[in-house]
Every structure is written in C-alpha cells, then in structure tokens.
Amino acid sequence: MEKVRSRTSYHHGDLPAALIDATFALIEENGVHGFSVAEAARRTGVSISAPYRHFADREELLAACAIAACEELQRRFGEALAQRQSPADQLSAVAAAYVRFAAERRPMFESLYGAGLDKSRHPQLADAGAAVLMPVAEVARKLAPGGGGEAAGILVVALTSLAQGYATMLLEGSFGEPPAAVDLACERVAAATAALLRGRSLLF
Amino acid sequence: MEKVRSRTSYHHGDLPAALIDATFALIEENGVHGFSVAEAARRTGVSISAPYRHFADREELLAACAIAACEELQRRFGEALAQRQSPADQLSAVAAAYVRFAAERRPMFESLYGAGLDKSRHPQLADAGAAVLMPVAEVARKLAPGGGGEAAGILVVALTSLAQGYATMLLEGSFGEPPAAVDLACERVAAATAALLRGRSLLF
DNA sequence: GTCTATATGTTGATAGAC
DNA sequence: GTCTATCAACATATAGAC
Numbered sequence: 001m002e003k004v005r006s007r008t009s010y011h012h013g014d015l016p017a018a019l020i021d022a023t024f025a026l027i028e029e030n031g032v033h034g035f036s037v038a039e040a041a042r043r044t045g046v047s048i049s050a051p052y053r054h055f056a057d058r059e060e061l062l063a064a065c066a067i068a069a070c071e072e073l074q075r076r077f078g079e080a081l082a083q084r085q086s087p088a089d090q091l092s093a094v095a096a097a098y099v100r101f102a103a104e105r106r107p108m109f110e111s112l113y114g115a116g117l118d119k120s121r122h123p124q125l126a127d128a129g130a131a132v133l134m135p136v137a138e139v140a141r142k143l144a145p146g147g148g149g150e151a152a153g154i155l156v157v158a159l160t161s162l163a164q165g166y167a168t169m170l171l172e173g174s175f176g177e178p179p180a181a182v183d184l185a186c187e188r189v190a191a192a193t194a195a196l197l198r199g200r201s202l203l204f
Numbered sequence: 205m206e207k208v209r210s211r212t213s214y215h216h217g218d219l220p221a222a223l224i225d226a227t228f229a230l231i232e233e234n235g236v237h238g239f240s241v242a243e244a245a246r247r248t249g250v251s252i253s254a255p256y257r258h259f260a261d262r263e264e265l266l267a268a269c270a271i272a273a274c275e276e277l278q279r280r281f282g283e284a285l286a287q288r289q290s291p292a293d294q295l296s297a298v299a300a301a302y303v304r305f306a307a308e309r310r311p312m313f314e315s316l317y318g319a320g321l322d323k324s325r326h327p328q329l330a331d332a333g334a335a336v337l338m339p340v341a342e343v344a345r346k347l348a349p350g351g352g353g354e355a356a357g358i359l360v361v362a363l364t365s366l367a368q369g370y371a372t373m374l375l376e377g378s379f380g381e382p383p384a385a386v387d388l389a390c391e392r393v394a395a396a397t398a399a400l401l402r403g404r405s406l407l408f
Numbered sequence: 409g410t411c412t413a414t415a416t417g418t419t420g421a422t423a424g425a426c
Numbered sequence: 427g428t429c430t431a432t433c434a435a436c437a438t439a440t441a442g443a444c
Contacts (some may be wrong), residue, residue: 015427031320033237038419050428052421113372114318116235157378158396165369168317174361188407192362195406199399203392219409242437251411256439258409 016054016064018044023065027107032114037061062115063122069108070128076101081135087142088197092190094136095163099189102167103182109167133160143197144204151204158203162192220258220268222248227269231311236319241265266319267326273312274332280305285339291346292401296394298340299367303393306371307386313371337364347401348408355408362407366396 022043026035037058041048055061080093102109119126137156144151166189175181175188196203226247230239241262242252259265284297306313323330341360348355370393379385379392400407 033320036419037421046427047429048420049422049430053427058420113376116237119377154392157373158392160378161369161373161393162366162396163369164372165365165367168368168372169361169365172317173323174364188358188362189365191406192366192400195400195403196396198403198406199401202395202399202402240437241439250409252438253412253440254410262438 015044015046015050019051019054019061020065020068023061024107024111027065027110032062032110032116035062059117059121062111063117063125065108065111066115066117066122066125067128069105069112070125070132072105072108073098073101073112074128074132077132077135081139087139088194090139091136091143091159091197092193094139095159095166095193096186096190098160098163099167099170099186100182103170103178103185106171109171113164143200154203155200158196159193162196163189166192219248219250219254223255223258223265224269224272227265228311228315231269231314236266236314239266263321263325266315267321267329269312269315270319270321270326270329271332273309273316274329274336276309276312277302277305277316278332278336281336281339285343291343292398294343295340295347295363295401296397298343299363299370299397300390300394302364302367303371303374303389304386307374307382307389310375313375317368347404358407359404362400363397366400367393370396 019040022040023035025043026039037051037055038048040061041051044050051061055064076097077094080097081090084090084093117125119129133156136159137152140155140159141147141149141152144155166185169175170181170185173181175185223244226244227239229247230243241255241259244265245252245255248254255265259268280301281298284301285294288294288297321329323333337360340363341356344356344359344363345351345353348359370389373379374385374389377385379389
C-alpha cells in the first residue's frame, strides 16, 4: 500500500519484478520457447522498449528469472532441512522438495534448466545456484566417509541428479496426472534417495 | 553408390533425412531455440518451401528428429544389454549408455527432452519412446519382487529418472569438462544404479 | 519434388522526445 | 524511466509454375 512514488513515474513501482512475473507466466503457457521480451512488455502494459532500461537483453531477463527461481528453491530447501532430524531424512526431504518445486513452480524450474543459459556469462546466477546447494552439502558431509569433502561432493551430485531426473520425469507424465502424480513422485524420490544412501558404499 | 534416380529429381535422394541431419546440426550449435525450418532448408541447399512437402510444420520435423533419436538410443541399449549377464549389471549398463548417449549425441538428447513436444499429438513418437524401454522393463521384471509388473514399473521409472538426471547434470557441467567428464559420469551413474538396486527394498 | 515469389507476422534492439 | 517510432532481420506457411 505504499504508493508514495513520484507522479512522473508510470504505472509500476517495480517494473523489473513485473517483467519477471510476466516472463514466468509466458513460460508457463508455452515454455521458454514461448517467451519474448516484446510479449512480456505487452503483458506488463509497458512499451516494447521499456524492458531494455532494466535488462541489457533477452538473456539477462531470463537470467534474472533463474535467480528468482534459485531463491524460491533455497527457501524450500531450508524448510525441508528444518523439518527433519537425521541427515538421511534431511536429504530425502530435500529431494522431495525439489520435485515438488518442479511441479508447483514449473516455469521457475524450466527457467533453471531449460533456458540454455550460459552460467559463466551470468556470475550472479552461478552464485545463486551454488548458494542453493551449500546447506545440502553440509548435511552430506555428515554421511560421507571421514566427513571429507570429496565423498560429500559425489553424494551431492548423486542426489541432485536423482532429484533432477525425478522432476523431469514427473513433468513428462511418467507418474500419471496431477495432483496425485506429484505426491507419488515425491514419495518415490524420497524412497530412492533413501535406497541410494543405504547402498552408498558402492558410490565411493 | 546407387545413383539410379531419375534426372527430374534434384540434388537429394532423401531430403527428409537430410533435413533431419541439418536440424541436429542446428540444435548442436544453438540449442533447440536456434533451429528453424528456414535455416535447415538453407543448410540442406533447398528452398525454404521444400521442407513443407515432407513435414506438415516445424513441429513435425522436430518430432521426426526425436524419433530418430529413439532409434539410436534403442540401438545403444541393445548393445548394453547384450554385453552384460546379470540383470543388475545390465541395468547399470543401460543407465551408463543413456548418459553416454546424451554426451555423444547431445542434439538427439535435446530433441527428446528439450523440444517441448506434445507426445499425445505425435503418436509415432510415443510408440518409439515406449519401444526403447520395453527390453529394459523385461530385465527389470527379473529383479522385481514376485516378477510382477508393478514393481518392475517402479524400477524402470526409477532408473530412467536416475539416468535422465545424471545426463542432465553432465551436460550442465557438474562432472567437469569433457572428455573425462563423460567417463566419470558413466561410472557414477552405473554405481548409483547399483546402489539403488542394492537398497531397493526401500522402493516397494 | 522442388522452385520462385510472396503474404503476413514477429522479433530484438536502437534513437530520440518528454 | 518510460514513451513513440522505426529498423533490419527472420520466421512460418502458402500459391502456383515447371
């Protein structure tokens, strides 16, 4: 309710955020392929050139979306970690949280893996991505032999791969139709994580 | 060496195949986003309208590429299955074959999961996809409790998810730079498959 | 089966006014 | 910080000639 902005401003207090929202809406409707800067501008009610004051080009807007997705993911991982006690349970919960994130925030998920972003050209995004995995790596270290970093790293990649795969297959329809499919996939990825951890002696 | 085609034909014995090759080349260079029917036609040396004699629209050409990808994948899975004896080894080998396929035939991999194809609108593609997994499901049945179909189905989805995830993370760079990364990811996905199977009592 | 030509639409990005 | 106006480039798809 704070509309104390100057009269010379047009109808947005935060155009960048509005453009990011519009981009997610477009991705939701037609995939990353269906997004364009022009259409995002139209949806937001601004001219076609306005976005370029805030984002250098199309890629930078997509990168901003991916960063927002990282933040949402980090929040969800934090919740998952807080609700469980044992490291194994925590990792299973994180995997399930990732799968649920993919289903409930599909455009965010797609902006992360499907936008073809060159992370080396978007250091802020690389940082945001690393920050998401940091608390997970810390938990993994408790399960790794010797508590060392190397085995923990292998474990983290194994878990992210597993979760990424389940998320993808869920969106492909391998678990049936929503909403039942979401719960099913979350259960299954948690169980698979547990199975993987249980048999993890084979990993190192 | 069979150039017995009529003189009224232009410079292609098989334009559809040539267009599919060109499409893969474009995907390799710039992702699915970088593909267009027009550019594929130019690369192939034919006019912009020629492709439309063979493919109803852009999507149908992409679907044809995905079907070609399924065939290549099926071939590789067949090799992997033939080279191992025990069901568990066979499944590990299939997972590794999928990851290697993603790395060695990246545009094919991308046409499968990244083209946003509505499989229900391309029944031929749906069939090709199902055919790929059929021999894998048969092996899984040997490991499932009671030899029943349900547990085998859960196992197949678990394995495809795992392999899909490792493939994605490999292409994202989580395993380092090629070519060493490819071998590493293949080893790891095989080990993870073994670990998953070993702990699989948790799955059912 | 392939061509030329074309209709029709969209895009990303910039220049300059306010 | 947003506008209007505009550019060149490119897309999909079709019609009709050969």
